[in-house]
Amino acid sequence: MVPAAPDQLNRGDLEPGMLKLFGRRNALNVQKVMWFVGELALQLERVDRGGPFGGNRDPEYLALNPNGTVPTLVDGDFVLWESNAVVRYLGESYGGPPWVPDDRHGRALAGQWMDWSNAVIIRRIAPLIEGLREPAARRDAAAIAAHRDRVAEAWTVLDDHLADRDYILGAAPTIADVALGAVVNRWYVLPIERPARPRLERWYGRLRERPAYRHHVLFEDRLVDS
Numbered sequence: 001m002v003p004a005a006p007d008q009l010n011r012g013d014l015e016p017g018m019l020k021l022f023g024r025r026n027a028l029n030v031q032k033v034m035w036f037v038g039e040l041a042l043q044l045e046r047v048d049r050g051g052p053f054g055g056n057r058d059p060e061y062l063a064l065n066p067n068g069t070v071p072t073l074v075d076g077d078f079v080l081w082e083s084n085a086v087v088r089y090l091g092e093s094y095g096g097p098p099w100v101p102d103d104r105h106g107r108a109l110a111g112q113w114m115d116w117s118n119a120v121i122i123r124r125i126a127p128l129i130e131g132l133r134e135p136a137a138r139r140d141a142a143a144i145a146a147h148r149d150r151v152a153e154a155w156t157v158l159d160d161h162l163a164d165r166d167y168i169l170g171a172a173p174t175i176a177d178v179a180l181g182a183v184v185n186r187w188y189v190l191p192i193e194r195p196a197r198p199r200l201e202r203w204y205g206r207l208r209e210r211p212a213y214r215h216h217v218l219f220e221d222r223l224v225d226s
């Protein structure tokens with residue numbers, strides 16, 4: 001059993017019900033945002049959309065997010081989609097340092113790793129997950145192995161980077177860890193053989209000690225949905 005996380009605590013500077021997030025809780029990019037909401041102990045209402053819940057192609061939803069994807073954040077009159085942008089916005093609005101570095105180089109490096117998460121890791125892991133979702137009889141083992149190797153190769157970059165630091169930007173987790181921490185769980189729960197990435201695995205272990213990560217990222221139906 002996963003312990004409850006402090007994700008619904010009220011913060012004095014937020015009006016109750018002001019923050020709303022649309023998206024099903026087992027979507028990778030929703031998990032990422034909800035984990036961060038838990039870390040910041042923000043009061044936020046999550047509304048199921050996408051996957052079996054549907055609703056993400058309704059005109060009302062498309063008016064908020066014309067991509068029809070989840071998550072979408074609504075903060076009063078302000079609407080934002082793209083999960084990394086949402087994480088950055090929540091960090092800057094309600095978090096501050098150390099989640100969002102207070103120097104321009106630190107912020108630039110956080111942005112670098114967040115972009116890398118989308119441009120390299122998610123781009124490579126998506127076809128791997130899709131391949132593994134195929135029924136066993138239709139699965140293309142060679143293509144799956146090729147995708148797996150491409151993801152493993154990309155993780156080497158972060159594995160090397162973590163050689164002399166506990167978190168991506170140093171001693172404390174930042175929004176860069178939030179962007180990559182949700183997706184590293186996907187990698188470690190996929191039913192595949194993985195080459196050793198010891199620093200990456202230790203970092204993943206550190207994240208798994210965090211109650212909000214455990215609550216929002218590590219739950220049972222995490223294996224099949226992306």
Ligand SMILES: N[C@@H](CCC(=O)N[C@@H](CS)C(=O)NCC(=O)O)C(=O)O
Binds near residue numbers: 082
């Ligand atoms: N780059 C976008 C990707 C959004 C995206 O593709 N979300 C997926 C879930 S992780 C989605 O909307 N899938 C359709 C659905 O859930 O019905 C982000 O980070 O927000």
